[in-house]
Amino acid sequence: MVGYCPICGKPVYFGEKKRSLGRDYHPLCLKCQKCNRQLTAGQHAEYDEKPYCSHCYLKMFGPRGIAFSQ
């Protein structure tokens, strides 16, 4: 089964996917959409279906609604 990377919109194949928060990313696409820091799967925040590091998330949206679970 091929999923689509929510960042670049291209297919993510099994061998290269990085699954985090219920979505499949390319390893290089799983980065903070604000500061471009590489993110660890399952250990980042998400807003509007885009991944952010917790630092940027807190700065932009505050501490509420942060989701670290799958």
Ligand SMILES: [Zn+2]
């Ligand atoms: Zn991608």
Ligand SMILES: [Zn+2]
């Ligand atoms: Zn960031």
